[in-house]
Structures are given as C-alpha cells and as structure tokens.
Amino acid sequence: MEKIKILFTIGNLDVGGAEKLIINQVKNIDKDKFEPCLCTLFPYGPHDYSKVFEELKGIPYQKFSFKGPLDVSSWLKVYTFLKKEKFDIFCCHLFESNFIIRLLNYFVGSKPVFIFEHNVYSKKQWWKIVADKIFAKRTSKIFVDSQAILDFTSNQENISKSKFAILPYPIELSEQKNFDKTKIKQELGLPASSFVVGSVARFVEQKGLPYLIRSIPKILEKIRRDDVYFLIVGYGKMQDELQDLARELKLDSRLLIRPAMDIKEVLPILDVFVISSLWEGQPIAMLEAMAYGVPVVATKVGGIPEILFDGKEGILAEPKDSESLSSGIIKMIESDDLRVRVSQNAKEMARSFSLPVYINKLEEYFINEHHARNK
Template identity: 30%
Template sequence: MVNLLHISANGFPPLGNDHSTKKIWLELAKGFDEYHILGRAQDNKFHYYNEGNIHLHLVPKLSKAPSFAITSFYMIKIIKKYDINLVLSQCPILGGFTANIIKKVLNIPVFQEIHDTYYFELFKSKKMKDKLLAKIAMFSIKNATKVRALNQMMETMILEHYQKANTVVIENRVDISRFKTNKKNNILHDPISITSIGTFVYRKGYHTAINAIKSLSEKYNVSLTLIGGGKEKEMLGTLAEGYSNIKLYDRLPQEKLVELLEGTDIYIQPSIREGMPRTILEAMAMKLPVITTNVSTIPGTIINGVNGLVVEPEDEVQLENAIIKLIKDDNLRKEIVNNAHANVVNRFEWNSAFDLYRNELLKTLK
C-alpha cells in the first residue's frame, strides 16, 4: 500500500464542502491507496473526516498559521496509525520543518514544495527573525528527498542556495474544461473591463491598480473589478472612493468567476510579491491578455511582449501605459492571447500536469 500524508498550514472546512483545494486532493489521491491531509481546523477542536480514499485530519487553529509549527507534530500520530510511507509538505517552514525532522528519525521520504520566493527573501534579510526562518527553510530544502519548483526560474533560485537539492519542476496547472471561453475575437467592451483576482493584502499591489485606473479614467472609459476579499478591503475601498467604475468583491464561486472573466477585456496581476499565481494561467486559458509584474518567478512563465506584458511592481505609470498599449494595439492583443492560450494547452493543462505530479510523488518512494 502507498499511503501519503499531505501537510498544509491552511485552514480547511469539513470534507463535505467543495472548494478548489479539495479538487486538487481528489486528483492527486488517484495515485494512492490512502491520501491523508493534515491541516488547521476553523475552530479550536480536532476533527477527522473521510471520503473515499481521502482522510482529512484537522488540528485546532489556535491563533494564526504560525501555531502550526507546534500542532504539526500531530503528524507523528497519523504516520504511525495509518502506516504513512510518503509525506508531501506545502511549506518548508510550517509543517515542512517538522516533516523533515521526522524523516531523519523514521526514514520516511519527504516531497517538499516551494510555492513562493518569500523564502529567498529571507536568505538575504539581516533581521534576526528572518535569519532564523531562513535556517528553518534551508533545513527543509537540504533534507527533503525531493524539492518541487514551480518553474525553471524558481529551480535555478533553489540550486543557487543549495546545489545538491534534488529539484523537480512541476508547474501550476489550469482546468481548461472549466476556464474556457466562447470569445471569437478581441473586440473591447464599452466600458473596457479590467479584472484582477487575489486576496486584498498589500503584497497583491491593488493600491497601484486603483491609482492607475483612476488616472486612466481621465482618458478612457474603463472599469476595474477586484475580486478576493481580505483585510485591506476597507482601505482599498477608501482609495477608490468617488470612482463608481472601480468595484471590490469578496471571493466568488468558480462558475461566477468564469462568467465575470468572460466579460473581461484585460487581466492584471499587479503583485509586489508572488509565487506563480494560478489566476494568471486561468486568465490565459480564458483568452485574456495579461499584464503582470516583474516579481518572483512570474517572468519564468510570462515573457514580456510574447504571452503577456510585464511591468515593474508599484509603478502605476507603467501599469497605466501597458493597459493603454493593449487598448490601442489590436494586433498585439491578438498575438498575446494566441501565444498565451497555446502555452496553457501545451504546458499547464490540468490532466497532464497532474499526471506528472503524481508520477514524481510516486518516484520519490523508489
């Protein structure tokens, strides 16, 4: 039997609730006899749920995600009770550190994921807290059986810090069967609709997007829709005050999201820090021209002028000019959309990406 334990510091609802992460579990679980997940509950209780070969174990949320550094040791009980023979860790600090300690003791292989360039920023920081976190992250990278990078640029960054890391590139994926469009051309709407999706936190750069649209509104009839919800919603709402063409929404069901993207003309991702957002791939699948920022490993996926436009973070003038460029140049919009959609089909298609993912996980056992 092959029993996997997936470690995540995220908070999860009961298994009966459908959400995008559960869809990922269902796909990966196809390759295993038992697929266990250890995450944080939405309350301060322990919970266990089972559905088919998926087993969800939730520990008390306590406070914020960092509490998982302690509660993740609950994995020892799961590993012993269910004869776990492979661990998949989403974060090298929260859960990953614990998993790689246990690897040394119980000799269980660990497949360590790196989802964000935040860890590489820690390696450069001179703050004592960041130095400690950097050591923890590096411990996981050095000791993991295999380390996943989201693209070749991220793989290079990992190997620059530890040449002996056993890396594998498994890029993010997009469900083309869900994120598809009936668009036959790239004719712009009136007003020109611009959209971005992501939690309302500073690192998403939505203050830059709002300021760019406020300036652009003096030249073109445009609208901006931001979807995500989060702690900065009130601040962003205040920044957009007086501009009825700028709307902020909390999270939307996937079918509503697809419907909204169908009516969008340009997708922007003005982030200050990122991993490699799946939302960009979903926009590409929907045949939307994408504007994103030169941060993290995004340039490893988006090539400026080829399958998208790339601007510097927190530069509202560059962002505004990039939008104007797409508005004015029909041929550029068409070329970017065609190249981006071909990329999605050839590199990021859901089934082929998960086949690679499952195979690499199973190969970790050999």
C-alpha cells in the same frame, strides 16, 4: 502492486494558488497506484468552504487546529495520527506544513518527504531559513514552479540546486461553460455593456493592488472611451486599506472591490486581466486567464516572464510602478488587434500546462522515490 499511502498537508484550504494546487493533486492522483489522504493543520477562516469540500468528496481528510508553535496538544495529536497511519510518503505545501511534518518525520520513521516552495520569500525570517536548510538534507525533493524561485531559494537558503525540481503549476483546461455575462455583471454592479479590467488576488502586500488602484485615474484620464470599469475580487487584511484608497482617489463609480469568488465566474466578464504583484512564483490566476483567452497585463517579477513574453502572450509592466501598469493597460484597452493576438498566443501557451501531464510527472517522482527506499 500495493498502493503507496501518501499524506498531502497544508495549513488550511483558504483561497489561494497553493490551496488550489493541493486540491488538484489529491483529486487527480491515480487512485489505483496511490492511497491519498488530505490533512490541514490550522483553523479555517470565515469563508464558505462548501464548494471545496464538495470537490473533495471521497478523499480521506484529517483536520487539526494548531493555535501556535507551542500548542503541545496539537503536536501530540498530529504525531499520534502519523504514527498510527504509517504513511509511505509525505507531500507538504507552505512553510508551516513543511516545518511540522518534516520535524515529526524524524520520530515516525523518516519517510520520503516532498515539499513545495510556492513563492519568492524575500522577507523570510532567519529562523525559517535555518530550519529549511537543516531539513533539506532529509527532504527527497523541493518542488518549485519556476526557475526564478529555484535560483532565489537555492541562494537564500544555501541549498544545492540538485535538491530542487521544476514542476510548473498545472491548470484545468476543461471546457469553458457558457456563463450569462450580463447576469454576472448585473450581480456585481457593472453595466451590461461595460469593458472590464479586472484582477483576482488576495488582498495582501505581495499582490501590489495599491499600485493597480493608483493606475486607474491615469488610465481614465488618457483613454478615449467612457465604458471602462475596474473590478478587484478577493479577500485579505488589506481590504479596508484598498477601499479607503479607492475613496481617496474618487473611484467609487468606476472601481468595484468585491469578496472572493470562483475565478471561473469572473474571467468570462473580463476584457483585460491584471497581475500587479511585487513578487511572485508562477501565478495560477494568470495561467487561468491565459487559458480562457483574457488578455493579460502583468508585472515583470518571479516566474511571470518565463511564460508571458512582452507583446506576445501579454504585456509586462514594471513592479511598484503605477505609470508602467497604466501604460500597459491603456495599450490593451485601445488596441483590438493587440488583444486578439495576445489572447490567441496565450491560449496556445496555456496548453502546455495541462493537469494530466503535471500529475504524471508528480506520480513519477513519488513512485521512483518509494521504490528506491524499498528495494
């Protein structure tokens, strides 16, 4: 059988759930059935991408650098690339990529297009909503990771629910490495014997990190131990604001805010993992923490309550509510039995999100659509 030539596109490969997902898709899709190519459309940030490109060795990769919607030169370059390569299928992540490829697809043969909606975008601009609605008519399938995103996007953009398919985010359930926890803590500036409550997230409004930081004084005031420290790892435009807030609350000695690093290096030292998001799809970081057996406290938003049940796989807190967050975190800190129980339940739940099962389902959609178009 002739291989199906498929282009995976995204803005760039900055640290985030969508970026992690597209890398897993490109790496793990069956190379005997598909000929994948990865394409990024926008310039990269200042981060170190060496590990990312190491993962993608052997995968054809095309990089563009759109400077804005009126960058005619980049539009022409992408159009020429698509016309020349004659892809059978396009698979796009995030709005900018979805928009550019679906628009150009009108001029390169109207190939099957699959797009991913990764979140509940309550503040999406009106013209983006209109564009999504228009393009939906010639989109093969819109993938979402939860019922919450499906319902919200369908209602927001007035798109039939039959156009959507739920594909929960996968996680790699690979064997956990034996990290030197003491060494990692030392490198981060944490005492070796510390009990660590942590979060790994982009420093943006969506992640609700100010609410987490404001919960810390309440926690420190109420808990009956003095070995608890807090760690927030990530990057983003709110970094200065978060550090200023930590100083204002005099948390310098108990809260560390550190640059982005691989979550697999952070999870081994965490005793509690926190998701403080104001809105979400299905956060990969939370699933990875669950798979690793780190007890989770998460806000009750988006697709989170679909996989984490309060008191079973973790603790749910109200969004935009530091009191609710602090209450959940205190429960986790003070109950060894609770942490053990939710850790075991969360590990069991995470097994249903295996990467091979996800890839098989994704391939099935691609193959069925390709065959339907080429009868």
